[in-house]
Amino acid sequence: MSALRLISNRTSQQALSNSDYTWEYEYYEYGPVSFEGLKAHKYSIVIGFWVGLAVFVIFMFFVLTLLTKTGAPHQDNAEPSEKRFRMNSFVADFGRPLESERVFSCQIAEESRSLFHFCINEVEHLDKAKQSQKGPSLESRIHFQEVPRSSGMLEEDLNCLTKFNIPNFVNTEQNSSLGEDDLLISEPPIILESKSVMQSSHRILD
Amino acid sequence: ENISGFSLNVTDCTQVVVPEEVFFTVAAAGILENLLVLIAVIRNKNLHLPMYFFICSLAVSDMLGSLYKTLENIFIILCKMGYLTRRGDFEKKLDDAMDSMFILSLLGSIFSLLAIAADRYITIFYALRYHNIMTLRRALVILAIIWTFCAGSSIAIALFSYEAATVIPFTILFPLMMFFILCLYVHMFLLARSHAKKIASLPTSTVHQRTNMKGAITLTIFLGVFLCCWAPFVLHILLARFCPHNPYCACYMSIFHVNGTLIMCNAIIDPMIFAFRSRELRSTFKKMFCCAR
Numbered sequence: 355m356s357a358l359r360l361i362s363n364r365t366s367q368q369a370l371s372n373s374d375y376t377w378e379y380e381y382y383e384y385g386p387v388s389f390e391g392l393k394a395h396k397y398s399i400v401i402g403f404w405v406g407l408a409v410f411v412i413f414m415f416f417v418l419t420l421l422t423k424t425g426a427p428h429q430d431n432a433e434p435s436e437k438r439f440r441m442n443s444f445v446a447d448f449g450r451p452l453e454s455e456r457v458f459s460c461q462i463a464e465e466s467r468s469l470f471h472f473c474i475n476e477v478e479h480l481d482k483a484k485q486s487q488k489g490p491s492l493e494s495r496i497h498f499q500e501v502p503r504s505s506g507m508l509e510e511d512l513n514c515l516t517k518f519n520i521p522n523f524v525n526t527e528q529n530s531s532l533g534e535d536d537l538l539i540s541e542p543p544i545i546l547e548s549k550s551v552m553q554s555s556h557r558i559l560d
Numbered sequence: 561e562n563i564s565g566f567s568l569n570v571t572d573c574t575q576v577v578v579p580e581e582v583f584f585t586v587a588a589a590g591i592l593e594n595l596l597v598l599i600a601v602i603r604n605k606n607l608h609l610p611m612y613f614f615i616c617s618l619a620v621s622d623m624l625g626s627l628y629k630t631l632e633n634i635f636i637i638l639c640k641m642g643y644l645t646r647r648g649d650f651e652k653k654l655d656d657a658m659d660s661m662f663i664l665s666l667l668g669s670i671f672s673l674l675a676i677a678a679d680r681y682i683t684i685f686y687a688l689r690y691h692n693i694m695t696l697r698r699a700l701v702i703l704a705i706i707w708t709f710c711a712g713s714s715i716a717i718a719l720f721s722y723e724a725a726t727v728i729p730f731t732i733l734f735p736l737m738m739f740f741i742l743c744l745y746v747h748m749f750l751l752a753r754s755h756a757k758k759i760a761s762l763p764t765s766t767v768h769q770r771t772n773m774k775g776a777i778t779l780t781i782f783l784g785v786f787l788c789c790w791a792p793f794v795l796h797i798l799l800a801r802f803c804p805h806n807p808y809c810a811c812y813m814s815i816f817h818v819n820g821t822l823i824m825c826n827a828i829i830d831p832m833i834f835a836f837r838s839r840e841l842r843s844t845f846k847k848m849f850c851c852a853r
Contacts, residue, residue: 392808394808396807397573397811399799399808399809399811399812400812400815403792403812407787407788407791411780411783411784414780415776415777415780415784418746418779418780419773421749421750421776
């Protein structure tokens with residue numbers, strides 16, 4: 355290791371030649387270190403380092419959990435305006451493709467059609483059932499199962515998604531109680547509405 | 561007088577030796593696991609996405625780290641058995657090459673984690689334009705730039721490791737990157753928390769407070785694992801440069817092999833907390849193993 359070579363060059367300059375460095379499993383090149391008159395325990399750096407690291411990690415954890423409980427108030431003021439902007443842009447972009455969906459689905463093969471049926475069903479469900487939030491998530495989960503089978507169709511899917519002006523995300527579940535995983539993005543989510551934006555970012559860190 | 565280089569004091573801190581079997585097992589497990597992740601991403605076309613390419617980059621750097629340790633151990637065994645001389649030029653060059661491989665692995669890990677965090681950040685805050693911002697080509701270009709920079713710096717650091725000018729930036733880069741990644745994740749976390757509040761304020765919402773705890777736990781695991789596995793080694797490099805004769809520093813440096821094993825453990829843990837979270841990747845694994853039978 356380079357650190358090892360560094361030491362051997364510095365400590366062995368007086369006695370040994372510069373080319374006389376060795377790979378040692380036991381690093382004797384550290385030179386004469388006297389262990390006389392130590393005030394603290396000899397492993398104090400080791401202990402101090404690990405204790406400090408543990409304290410830091412626990413401190414970070416508590417800060418993060420505190421952020422969940424309280425949180426900065428100015429964040430809440432800044433968010434609604436951004437949300438409204440996103441909602442407006444989304445509705446504007448999403449207004450068009452509902453009619454042209456049938457045109458698209460005729461041109462594309464069977465598998466990718468399932469993806470768009472997923473999209474349209476998702477929108478329909480979210481429109482109808484605004485009160486119950488578990489409904490659409492179940493629907494979307496069922497439809498999402500079809501997507502992985504379309505192995506060759508992903509490029510076309512991506513192209514159609516750009517035409518739909520939807521980013522390359524699929525939002526499958528709303529509650530963490532439904533899913534086994536998805537801590538910090540396991541799947542790229544399709545966001546269909548502003549609520550889905552909120553849900554995905556909420557889901558992402560759950 | 562002759563400075564023999566041996567310290568014969570009884571209260572010495574002797575090298576803490578990790579058994580070779582443990583070393584090789586941990587290294588082999590790390591290499592295999594990351595290789596599986598790479599194969600799964602290459603074989604499944606659904607996984608040809610920027611997010612998975614960054615995870616692959618992390619897997620490659622973990623593999624390099626474990627490979628380095630394995631090769632180093634093999635060469636030390638060969639030295640002990642007498643097949644290689646200890647002072648030859650060839651061995652020196654080999655040692656240089658392996659050192660640069662290790663530093664490449666460390667830098668690659670840091671930058672891959674940064675890329676993953678930035679990708680997730682763009683996912684959340686630029687959700688509508690994510691597909692246009694992070695195209696496949698751009699992701700590949702970013703990865704090419706990262707790895708070229710890491711390769712160049714690792715060769716430079718390995719060649720000029722005697723200078724303080726290389727050690728100090730190397731050790732400053734580590735906490736700086738960690739801090740930056742932490743900031744990105746905390747910002748995402750704050751947004752998720754405020755959205756959770758909004759959802760919870762809806763009349764029929766069933767989101768519980770405990771889901772926010774999960775986010776804190778996840779984030780702590782991410783950063784805690786990286787810190788605990790790499791920081792001991794970085795501290796070792798610092799101490800070796802600045803206080804090699806201090807007895808306390810020497811006692812810390814005697815656990816060098818434990819630090820190396822920790823780095824290999826990081827290679828094993830990283831796929832579990834990044835790659836195996838993805839349902840798609842797990843189903844690809846199942847298909848691979850079912851077909852192999």
